[in-house]
Amino acid sequence: MSMHGVTTKIVLRYVFIQTLETCAFIGILLLVQNWVAIPSWLFVCLVVVWIVKDGILFPFVWRAYDWDHHEEANPMVGMLGVVQERLDPGGYILVRGELWHAEVDQSGTMVEKGASVRVVGRNGLTLFVEPENDQE
Secondary structure, three states: OOOOOOOOHHHHHHHHHHHHHHHHHHHHHHHHHOOOOOHHHHHHHHHHHHHHHHHHHHHHHHHHHHHHHHEEEEEEEEOEEEEOOOOOOOOEEOOOOOOEEEEEEOOOOOOOOOEEEEEEEEEEEEEEEOOOOOOO
């Protein structure tokens, strides 16, 4: 697990969001205390475990907080896919073993099931593709 690329900005985002989450957790514990008596030592231990959990998880989730380079984290442009459902203009393709919704980038073009396509763009969970064989 490499943490190459972690910046101060990413760490601050993570700390800010986890601080809000910890405050919400403390608020829930205080509400629960109205119905169930929670000893002070247990209350403090629960909060400490919650904070330690956030520290342990950071190396695994930090990329999700790198909002400035999210496209670089998962480059799809240029990859090849196989059409699973005819693209007219939209349908589904298989790229790297994952099923993606795709639309043909060229207007008026249809791509049949089983054809090879190349990813030329992406908007959210929709890939924009063009046929791999341009003679069509």
